[in-house]
Amino acid sequence: MRVYxxxxxxxxxxxxxxxxxGGYETNVLMMVLFFVILAVGLDLVTxxxxxFSFATGAFxxxxxYTAAIMTRDFNTTIWVHLPAGAIVAGLFGLxxxxxxxxxxxxxxxxxxxxxxxxxYLVISQWTSFTGGQVGLPMPNAGxxxxxxxxLFEFGSLRSYYWLTLAMTALTxxxxxxxxxxRLGREWVAIRDDETLASAVGLDxxxxxxxxxxxxxxxxxxxxxxxxxxLRGVTPDDYTIWISATVVAMMVVxxxxxxxxxxxxxxFLAILPELLGKFAEYKMLIYGVLLVLVVTLMPEGVVGRxxxxxxx
Amino acid sequence: MTAPILEARGITKxxxxxxxxxxxxxxxxxxxxxGLIGPNGSGKSTMVNLVSGELMPNEGTFLFNGTDITxxxxxxxxxxxxxxxxxxxxxxxxxxxxxxLLLANHMRMKASIAASIFxxxxxREEEQRARARxxxxxxxxDLQDFADRPVSAxxxxxxxxxxxxxxxxxxxxxxxxxxPAAGLSPPNVDKLIQLVRxxxxxxxxxxxxxxxxxxxxxxLCDHVVVLDSGVKIAEGAPDAVVKDPVVIxxxxxxxxxxxxxx
Numbered sequence: 001m002r003v004y005x006x007x008x009x010x011x012x013x014x015x016x017x018x019x020x021x022g023g024y025e026t027n028v029l030m031m032v033l034f035f036v037i038l039a040v041g042l043d044l045v046t047x048x049x050x051x052f053s054f055a056t057g058a059f060x061x062x063x064x065y066t067a068a069i070m071t072r073d074f075n076t077t078i079w080v081h082l083p084a085g086a087i088v089a090g091l092f093g094l095x096x097x098x099x100x101x102x103x104x105x106x107x108x109x110x111x112x113x114x115x116x117x118x119x120y121l122v123i124s125q126w127t128s129f130t131g132g133q134v135g136l137p138m139p140n141a142g143x144x145x146x147x148x149x150x151l152f153e154f155g156s157l158r159s160y161y162w163l164t165l166a167m168t169a170l171t172x173x174x175x176x177x178x179x180x181x182r183l184g185r186e187w188v189a190i191r192d193d194e195t196l197a198s199a200v201g202l203d204x205x206x207x208x209x210x211x212x213x214x215x216x217x218x219x220x221x222x223x224x225x226x227x228x229x230l231r232g233v234t235p236d237d238y239t240i241w242i243s244a245t246v247v248a249m250m251v252v253x254x255x256x257x258x259x260x261x262x263x264x265x266x267f268l269a270i271l272p273e274l275l276g277k278f279a280e281y282k283m284l285i286y287g288v289l290l291v292l293v294v295t296l297m298p299e300g301v302v303g304r305x306x307x308x309x310x311x
Numbered sequence: 312m313t314a315p316i317l318e319a320r321g322i323t324k325x326x327x328x329x330x331x332x333x334x335x336x337x338x339x340x341x342x343x344x345x346g347l348i349g350p351n352g353s354g355k356s357t358m359v360n361l362v363s364g365e366l367m368p369n370e371g372t373f374l375f376n377g378t379d380i381t382x383x384x385x386x387x388x389x390x391x392x393x394x395x396x397x398x399x400x401x402x403x404x405x406x407x408x409x410x411x412l413l414l415a416n417h418m419r420m421k422a423s424i425a426a427s428i429f430x431x432x433x434x435r436e437e438e439q440r441a442r443a444r445x446x447x448x449x450x451x452x453d454l455q456d457f458a459d460r461p462v463s464a465x466x467x468x469x470x471x472x473x474x475x476x477x478x479x480x481x482x483x484x485x486x487x488x489x490x491p492a493a494g495l496s497p498p499n500v501d502k503l504i505q506l507v508r509x510x511x512x513x514x515x516x517x518x519x520x521x522x523x524x525x526x527x528x529x530x531l532c533d534h535v536v537v538l539d540s541g542v543k544i545a546e547g548a549p550d551a552v553v554k555d556p557v558v559i560x561x562x563x564x565x566x567x568x569x570x571x572x573x
Contacts, residue, residue, distance in 0.1 A: 182417060182427040182434070185406075189414050192403040199363060199401075200481060201389030201418030256405075310461075 011169050018158045030161050030229060032269040033168045034222045038242075039249040039261035040175050041218030046247075047256035048179055049211035050191025051100050055112040056246045058119035059089045059216040061238025063223025065123055068136040068233040078228050082167070085224035086217040092119075093216020097209040116240050124235035135234035138227060160229040167225060171218050172262075178214060179258060187211050188256070241283065248286045252293050254300025263302065315374070316341050316485050316517045317362070322371035324357055324541075331357040332368070333541040339485065344511055344518040346532035346549065348525075350562050354541040355521050356398060359489050362519065363395045364388045376484070390418050394483035396474045398490040398521075402462045408473055409458040412445040413438075415480040445480060452476045452506075468499045472506075479510065485517045486510065492524040504530050525553065537561070 018026045038056055045051050063085035070076045070084060099111045123130045130136070178184050186207045189197040198204050227233045245268065253264025268289075272282040297304045317339040324332040332354045339345045349355050360366040362373065364385035373381045380388055394415075403411050420441070422434035449455045452472045457465060462473060471491060478486050488507065492500050504527055510516050522528050528535060528549055535552045537545040539561035545552050552558055 177428050177430065181424065181430075182420065182438070183424050185410065185414060186417065188406060189403050192405055193401055195365065196397070196401040196403065197414075198385045199365070199389060199395055199397075200415040200477065201386050202414065203386055 007169075007172070011165065014165055015162065018161055023157055026157055026161050028270065028273050030157075030164050032266055033164045034226055035246065035249060035265040035269045036262050037168055037171050037218055037222040037225075038246045039253070039265040040172060040258070041215045041222075042246050042250050043255065043258065043261040044175060044178065044187070044218070045211045045215035047250060047254075047261065048184060048191065049187035049208060051208060051211060052105065052109040053096070053112045053212075053215065054109055054240060054243045054247065055096060055116040055119070056215075056219055057238045057240055057242030058116040059093060059219035060223045060226070060242060061119055061123055061233075061235070062089045062092055062216075063220030064227035064233045064238060065130060065136075065223075066220070067224040067227040068131075068138055069129070071138050072136060078163075078224065081224045081228070082221060085220040087220075089220025089223065090213045090217035093212040093214075094209060096216070097212030100208050100212060101205055113240065116243055120235060120239055123233075123238065130235070131233075133235060135232055137232040139231075157229075160225075164225050164229065167221060171221060175214075175218070176258065183207070183210060191256070244283075245286060248290045251300055252289055254302035254304070254306075257300065257302040257306065260300050260302030264300070314341050315339065316376055317519065318372075318374040319358075319362065320372045320374070322358070322361060322368045322373070324354075324361055324366060324368050331541050332361065332538075334371075335538060335541065335543045336371075337536045337543070337546070339517050339519050340534075341484075341517055342511065342515060343533045344507070344520055344531050346528045346535040347519060347521045347538065348523075348528055348535060348552075349538035352540075353538040353561075355538055356489065357541075358538065359395070359487055359519075359521055362487055363393065386418070389481065392482070392484040393487065394478035394481050394485070395487040396471075396478055396489055396491055398493060400467070400470050400474060402470060402473060402477075404461070404463050406462065407459050408449065408454065408462055408465070409442060409445050411462055411473060412448065412477050412480040413441055415477045416441045416444070419482065448476050448479055467494050468496070471495065471499075471503075475506070475510075479514065479516075483516060485519065487519045487521075489521045490523060491520070492522060492527050500524060500527065503527070507531055529553065 014029070017029060038060060042053065042056050045053055066085045066088045067078070067081035070081055096112060096115050100108050103111060124133055126132070186197070186202050189202055190204050190207045194204055197207070226237070249264035249268045250261040252268065253262065254260025268286060271285065272279040275282065293300060299307060315338045319335065319337050322332055322335050323330065335354070335358065337345065337347065347355055347358060357366065361368050364383055364387070368381065371381070372379060375388065375391055375393065378391070380391065403414065420437055422431070422437045426434040446455060446458060449458050452475070454469065454472055454476065457469065462470060465473065475491065491507070492503055495503060507518065507520070508531060511518055520528070520532060532549050535546060535549045536543060537552060537558050544561055545555045545558050
């Protein structure tokens, strides 16, 4: 119960934040929320189910391009794009889950890097379909109507921020329910010992595929939100650097702790904003942080704190 | 003999050029404790992994309760009522003792995964019942005080008991015990012997017991099968089998008689 109360307070605070801060800060907060969704999603497949993935940026991009291409070709709105982005990314997640049935550890990681590279090449080179290096523009999401009555106009920064906040709350709630369900316990069982999981009658194929689909679908949702709030897509927003950043967020915060990747995402996404002109060195800083955390406390900051509290 | 619960017929397993198990057959009757013994490298562990479905045989058939299970993967065999323990202890090390048992009951749960995700009452009640059963079983194994502890906090002897409790949690009709006495102190071996006998007598579980410790085999088994270099060289009552010259030769090598006399 305390968990829900703290979460509720945090979201209430974030909901009123735009009234007290400027546009720049609101933009930063929104970007932090995108990374929170991505890091929690990656934690499902890697932290809980134990399957490495360096393809977060690819699923993020698949969600974003789904929204952009549907806008161009079908003139649909964000309310269609959110489920569509989750489904399309989820299907690609299923596709990437198939090699995970045979491959483990480093070999799986290499396959996910290959997948990330292929997706980047497709969105940057297939100019007639994806707009190539220039990307695709997107119009405002437009008015929100219920039975023909306009509730509010979609277009201001604040409206995108609130939608992102609401979707973050929803995805966190779904993820929380997932990891605390029977399925989440099976993911942990697969991570701990796959042979044993199978010997006690668990279907490890189902476990791994569901984890990949949940991860990819969350990244897809983040992609749709990003595409709409940035008013367009460009391939360079969905590179392997995004994947590496999200891995760093999850590992620094603490794999499989749920709250760890959230804090990791907040910390590492805000950090470059505080660095001013040194922001261009952020990947260097992420790299050093990652090496330090992996060698000194592989369970991450939250994982270490929990282990200490349990003693 | 009672009706067989497990029948292995003409099982052969090759790893490249090495024949680990060669045309071996064995039968476990309902309510029986059958021992599988043999010197190191005789193919016992391979045979266990073939029975449980971790490995697939090149030739031969497995029948479980009369059904052909030869091509089924291990999780499907578990669902039909086959549990196993491991020579090198295997537990979900990041989970509590109770959660370890609970996972062995997942395959029996009727509520859908979706019901569990949405926290529907049917799924919650089912999980509460499973937790209550896990606690009952832990009490039976004298482990009730450790239910909420992480398994990694337990001693090897206790972890071995958790492993057997986990097997029982799945309500098996056949329990394959792979060297359960390995790493146990002599008093714990005595406890293990009593416990395995009670499993059979009180729960009616049939047991296939792979074991190195001869005392365990002689005290418990109704029937013993001996493997050497993947070939079945003897079978019968435990006391008869351990006196069989062929078996003794397999264990301590040829020429033992001459050396013993000289």
